[in-house]
Amino acid sequence: MHTIARYRYDMQRSRVYLDSGGSAPLSGRVADALRAGFAEGWADPARLSAESRRARALVDGSREAIADVLGARPELLHFTTSPHDAFARCIAGIHAARRGRHRIVVSAIERDALANAAAFTAPHSVDTVAVDTAGHVSIEGLAAALQSDEVALAAVQHANQELGTVQRLEDVARATQAADVPLLVDATSSIGHIDPPAYWDALVAHPADWGGPAGIGVLALEPHTRWLQAWPDGDDWAPGGISVPLALASAVALQEREEARREQNDRLAALVYRIRATAAQVPGVDVLGDPHERLPHVVTFSCLYVDGEVLLGELDRRGFAVGSGSACVSGTLEPSRVLAAVGALTHGNVRVALHPGVSEDDIERFLTELPDALDVVRKRIGAPHIAS
Amino acid sequence: MPIIMLAKAAKGLAAGTEITVLATDLAARYDVPAWARMTGNDFVGESETDGGALALTVRLRS
Numbered sequence: 001m002h003t004i005a006r007y008r009y010d011m012q013r014s015r016v017y018l019d020s021g022g023s024a025p026l027s028g029r030v031a032d033a034l035r036a037g038f039a040e041g042w043a044d045p046a047r048l049s050a051e052s053r054r055a056r057a058l059v060d061g062s063r064e065a066i067a068d069v070l071g072a073r074p075e076l077l078h079f080t081t082s083p084h085d086a087f088a089r090c091i092a093g094i095h096a097a098r099r100g101r102h103r104i105v106v107s108a109i110e111r112d113a114l115a116n117a118a119a120f121t122a123p124h125s126v127d128t129v130a131v132d133t134a135g136h137v138s139i140e141g142l143a144a145a146l147q148s149d150e151v152a153l154a155a156v157q158h159a160n161q162e163l164g165t166v167q168r169l170e171d172v173a174r175a176t177q178a179a180d181v182p183l184l185v186d187a188t189s190s191i192g193h194i195d196p197p198a199y200w201d202a203l204v205a206h207p208a209d210w211g212g213p214a215g216i217g218v219l220a221l222e223p224h225t226r227w228l229q230a231w232p233d234g235d236d237w238a239p240g241g242i243s244v245p246l247a248l249a250s251a252v253a254l255q256e257r258e259e260a261r262r263e264q265n266d267r268l269a270a271l272v273y274r275i276r277a278t279a280a281q282v283p284g285v286d287v288l289g290d291p292h293e294r295l296p297h298v299v300t301f302s303c304l305y306v307d308g309e310v311l312l313g314e315l316d317r318r319g320f321a322v323g324s325g326s327a328c329v330s331g332t333l334e335p336s337r338v339l340a341a342v343g344a345l346t347h348g349n350v351r352v353a354l355h356p357g358v359s360e361d362d363i364e365r366f367l368t369e370l371p372d373a374l375d376v377v378r379k380r381i382g383a384p385h386i387a388s
Numbered sequence: 389m390p391i392i393m394l395a396k397a398a399k400g401l402a403a404g405t406e407i408t409v410l411a412t413d414l415a416a417r418y419d420v421p422a423w424a425r426m427t428g429n430d431f432v433g434e435s436e437t438d439g440g441a442l443a444l445t446v447r448l449r450s
Contacts, residue, residue: 302422304391305392335417335419340418343418343425344422345422346415346422382392383395384399386427
């Protein structure tokens with residue numbers, strides 16, 4: 001308790017949190033919704049009492065509110081225990097319904113959770129489609145991979161959590177529809193930040209990414225998307241049921257984001273533009289992702305001659321929390337698939353993901369500290385001088 | 389870090405010089421071409437040595 005209290009104090013006093021991908025500080029409204037969910041929705045929504053009906057009404061209302069934003073049918077929107085579980089069940093379920101077709105086509109920059117779920121469901125039968133240096137999936141490559149009549153499903157993300165690049169899903173969907181292959185769209189980095197995707201047969205979203213609580217995922221299916229239960233009897237999409245407070249707070253968070261999105265986006269996009277322009281001026285720094293077709297709140301850059309973890313530690317010491325994206329985890333030899341796929345350095349990466357509470361002053365301070373922090377860690381590693 | 393060693397080896401060498409990096413670090417396959425792009429040099433190509441290491445060649449421009 002003491003540690004938590006002190007941490008909150010630090011956050012308020014001087015910390016600048018720039019790592020809001022897949023997690024963000026909860027707003028007052030979302031925290032209130034969580035409390036209300038525990039106060040009003042504690043009963044098991046699957047039972048018959050008045051208390052259970054009240055809990056069920058909260059879940060149903062949350063489902064409708066989220067479905068409304070996604071353009072999904074409420075009865076085909078399922079809460080899951082996490083986006084990871086949504087990927088695993090959705091891929092296994094659709095795959096099981098496509099008898100005789102066993103291959104899965106994925107883009108080279110899908111999330112590890114999705115790529116791992118595909119490899120688990122279809123061992124040695126996953127085909128990877130290349131992306132260009134901005135991170136756009138090759139439509140020709142996708143069409144070629146879909147030529148096989150053994151493809152059960154294809155998965156292409158809406159936007160990349162590191163590069164920020166938004167895919168051209170209209171072209172992607174044209175290719176999957178022509179091949180009559182269901183398309184799973186990972187929207188875990190985009191919902192609440194940009195307009196929801198218009199083309200998908202199955203969609204996964206992540207409430208914690210739009211300012212909701214951790215510990216819950218969202219899966220939406222189109223009416224024509226066929227699936228078979230690929231898990232033990234008695235389980236629905238969320239084994240053991242879902243948490244009513246988490247569902248309620250997820251819906252409230254999404255509504256709050258959507259209300260302020262357009263106005264917030266202009267502000268955040270201007271800050272991201274400023275970061276991109278400034279970082280590009282620093283010697284030996286490469287700014288990644290499509291400059292225009294992108295998420296408004298995410299920017300990643302990679303720095304020559306820098307160990308990413310050391311740079312993160314140096315920035316953390318100076319009061320700034322940033323991410324390393326999916327850059328190579330210490331102790332493993334496998335470099336990040338996303339960074340390798342776009343030809344970027346696989347080390348020295350900094351991902352900045354803004355939440356609505358980040359101010360212009362926060363970013364100015366960050367950009368003032370960045371070159372000096374880079375200098376310090378480069379000197380420590382004995383890096384050669386870089387001509388500007 | 390292979391590219392730091394590469395940058396130090398490249399220092400003072402004439403334009404047109406080719407340098408081959410031998411690496412067992414899998415990330416070098418991506419980092420050496422990225423280094424060449426970011427430092428204004430050319431990546432020539434990769435091959436594998438008899439010992440199973442990666443051989444990555446760059447040509448210096450300046």
